[in-house]
Amino acid sequence: MTGTPAGPPPAARGVIGLDAAACTSCMLCVRECPDWCIELESHQEQVSEPGARRPRTVNVLDRFAIDWARCMYCGICVEVCPFDALAWSPEHRYAGAAPGDLVHDTARLGGWWPTGS
């Protein structure tokens, strides 16, 4: 246990969670990150809407990954995301045995999305 006897405070910068459904692959977090620790792979697809004359182009997220070994927990990515797809969580138990264990991809980052109050 760290912090208070009840654990770290809710606003503690333990880890960053991803809401992949909210992510539009706009690349703002990737480009603003001072450590270059975010990787985002995506592609575009044409979506036809009934009644629309032309299909519209949408970004589709393929892979979102953060390397915690490089991250400096500044929170610029969380602040800059226009769609609130990134959020702080006080979870902090994710030490790994090898540096590669500290690269978390889309699913694992989704698991860190903060729940509760």
Add this chain to the structure above:
Amino acid sequence: MTGPETVLAAAVGDGLRHDPRSVPEAYDVPPAAWHEAVAALRAAGFTYLDFLTGVDRPDEAAVEVVAHLAAPDDRWRHLLLRTRTDAAAPGLASVADLHLGAAWHERETREMFGVEFAGGDPRPLLLTVAAPVPPLRKHALLTARGVVPWPGAADPADGPGGNPSRRRVRAPGVPEGWPRGEGS
């Protein structure tokens, strides 16, 4: 105990500036008055040097030197003493004669910012080979930033289903062609 502002005004004269926005309290002195300022504060009870370091201020063509001092007998009242040295030839008197621990801080500030401390210990502290540009100066570029691919270069429009219509974005702070182009 006499307040630091009074003590510094007596030692430094007109060149003293108090920064009212700073927490902890901060005082700016001219570089020529650095040693007198530190000596006057030490005599007034600020006998604890917490750190001494540099701040690169390229917009002012200056390298700022900051010392964090505290008075253990005045409930650890603490302050920042600051000065601006000329970026072209940053130099200041050493205060290692007043605070023995300043020697290490000055050695690190010398090798990381290029500030010469007259009368101080000239040995590097951490770097085994002197860097061509002091590493913590803002114009010192990292080779890694030129050879590691920037993740921000990727774009959803680059793939087969894509509709690329935007101009390319370059990594902020990395000059064109670095490390072999400009800036190298």
